[in-house]
Amino acid sequence: MTYALELNNVSVALENTPIVQHIDLQLNEGDIGCLLGPSGCGKTTLLRAIAGFEAVTSGCVSVAGHRVSEPGFRVPVEKRQVGMVFQDYALFPHLTVKQNIAFGLKHVKASERERRINALADMLRIGELLQAFPHRLSGGQQQRVAIARAMAPKPRILLLDEPFASLDVELREDIAREIREVLKQDGITTILVSHNQLEAFAMADEIGVMKAGQLLQWSTAFALYHEPETAYVADFVGEGVFLPGTVIDDVSVSTELGVLHSDQSLGHEVGALVSVLIRPDDVIHDDDSQATAKVLEKAFRGAEFMYTLALDSGARILSLVPSHHVHAKGMQIGIRVEMEHLVVFPMEVETGV
Numbered sequence: 001m002t003y004a005l006e007l008n009n010v011s012v013a014l015e016n017t018p019i020v021q022h023i024d025l026q027l028n029e030g031d032i033g034c035l036l037g038p039s040g041c042g043k044t045t046l047l048r049a050i051a052g053f054e055a056v057t058s059g060c061v062s063v064a065g066h067r068v069s070e071p072g073f074r075v076p077v078e079k080r081q082v083g084m085v086f087q088d089y090a091l092f093p094h095l096t097v098k099q100n101i102a103f104g105l106k107h108v109k110a111s112e113r114e115r116r117i118n119a120l121a122d123m124l125r126i127g128e129l130l131q132a133f134p135h136r137l138s139g140g141q142q143q144r145v146a147i148a149r150a151m152a153p154k155p156r157i158l159l160l161d162e163p164f165a166s167l168d169v170e171l172r173e174d175i176a177r178e179i180r181e182v183l184k185q186d187g188i189t190t191i192l193v194s195h196n197q198l199e200a201f202a203m204a205d206e207i208g209v210m211k212a213g214q215l216l217q218w219s220t221a222f223a224l225y226h227e228p229e230t231a232y233v234a235d236f237v238g239e240g241v242f243l244p245g246t247v248i249d250d251v252s253v254s255t256e257l258g259v260l261h262s263d264q265s266l267g268h269e270v271g272a273l274v275s276v277l278i279r280p281d282d283v284i285h286d287d288d289s290q291a292t293a294k295v296l297e298k299a300f301r302g303a304e305f306m307y308t309l310a311l312d313s314g315a316r317i318l319s320l321v322p323s324h325h326v327h328a329k330g331m332q333i334g335i336r337v338e339m340e341h342l343v344v345f346p347m348e349v350e351t352g353v
């Protein structure tokens, strides 16, 4: 199987300091990947290594089955057919918006060049700005020009570092959706860096969670949310809390919310103390339920409220409740747990319980 982009055991050091270590990831042609992680965890460094700006100290980067980076060997950036949008946009100040976008299209027929520039400018809402120079543009406009310039030559691999950071929420969602469509149409394999999980969920086929230079998990949004492999990923992605539990057999855990069952072996010894991940959508409000919890807080989210509830022990859980159910703070409300994926970690792991 040849991937459009493959990293095997990639490590990168800057000024002799290891920054990212032992990274494995793969993307099929036309797939979109997203790196999520706190500031300073090495996302930009990893993008720069894929683009060829940084050398690797171990492992290899392959594009369409060809090795482009390994220790002591690096295909130059301009030979990789990689497009990259940096956080500082790096537009050419002496060129107009149109000339910036056209920069990588010198070998394309004039009519096709015009068509592509206009299509990208329309999509990115910068059609009115084609004759302007970059210094006249707002940060968000410059960012969109940089995206158009990187997408224009249909690179083999597109790398986007926080591509929507300067856009307001509404524009961001529309543009992200349209960019995804064009990337899919053109079959451009993409990795983007984002701080925004919802954006990652909406844009990406595969998502990687990074922490301190390590890639903890590389999988679909669904798997990250429902089948996190570490307590860190469980905590970082989505909302939820950990409740203490005791393993009672290979597939069941006893908790304050009752006995919860898994459809597969939990891999923990009977009697082991564990932390059980409880997502807000696992906790259903049900007036007929015997089990109750006290409403501590509620936050309006449009169609739903996010309730923070206290169990008898004082442990807190979250529950998403349709907003036509109105319960005041301090009330006891009926709850039941409906869980499709039971996620359990050993208790000694730092989970914030």
Ligand SMILES: Nc1ncnc2c1ncn2[C@@H]1O[C@H](COP(=O)(O)OP(=O)(O)OP(=O)(O)O)[C@@H](O)[C@H]1O
Pocket: 014, 015, 017, 019, 037, 038, 039, 040, 041, 042, 043, 044, 045, 046
């Ligand atoms: N030239 C350098 N020499 C040594 N360390 C560096 C150098 N450049 C960056 N670093 C360090 O490498 C680490 C990773 O930086 P990087 O920019 O890749 O993180 P990031 O995850 O992209 O962060 P952000 O989300 O804030 O952009 C940081 O701790 C940073 O201080």
